[in-house]
Amino acid sequence: MSKFRKGGKKGMPAISTASLPDIVFMLLFFFMVTTVMRETTLFVDVLTPKATEIKKMEKKSLVSYIYIGSPVKRMQASYGSAARIQLNDAFAEVSEIQEFIATEREARDEKEIPYMTTSIKADETVRMGIITDVKQELRKANALKINYSTRKGDY
């Protein structure tokens, strides 16, 4: 009778899932572009201190990381809980930093060396003694651009 009755008997049509892969691929590409691969496995616990006057770090490929903190729980049996330095994938001594900077430099283009930055990712409970030692080594290695890694936040 009325024109609204027309579809009555057909029931619900199945929703097409043909575009589902497209949606998921879109998500996939989004994540592939916006994220970075995790490079190192951390052996030390690092919770960086909070700060407000922070800058974003540019050019991630030119940044070398130095992690400082006490070893994670499962490592504490063999390494103790005193703060330690981690370079790449292993614990290191302060004296190894110069060598580390040298290898980092070799991996980069010569033109890029002046722009290289060293990011110090240290736990907030670490004492300054170890950080001062690291800084002295960096000065000796002439890697003067540093960045104290921090979280955004107020006290």
Added chain:
Amino acid sequence: MASSRRGLPEINAGSMADIAFLLLIFFLVTTTMDVDTGIARKLPPMPEEELQDEDPQIHAKNIYVVLINANNQLLVEGELMDISQLRDGAKEFIDNNGRDANSSENPEKAIISLQNDRGTEYMTYIRVQNELAAAYNELRNKAALNKFGERYANLNETQKKEIRNMYPQKISEAEPKNIGGDS
């Protein structure tokens, strides 16, 4: 249109979504999204052997001495101070312009000298660095608003440089030594 008579059968694309989901989850797990932020600083080059005892002459009144001891206490210009007051203290010192005879002559000559103990906690050190940076940033912002009517961050490069020259950020860190208190 569809496969004429016998032609190729259509490939079932139903599992495509599953494959894509699998990849998606793999990337979600293996990657990180955190943007690295931090306080950028430049270390002074190692002093040359011969020049070691040749200190440049700077008037004592142009130096704002900040000491942090092993108990995370601050001694600023010879007086105990709480970190929360450091920002205002530093701003007052930098922007003194000769008003107080015992404070800095002008912002260009003002130097902040920071010295910490080996036992100082990293968190306190960063907080002090942060407060000092904040003092400079606030002064620069004020100058930028006065001069160009814009916040410092919104200025162009030459304007920024001008403001930077008005308030050069001079934070000097002394050669490390133990200043009391065992770590």
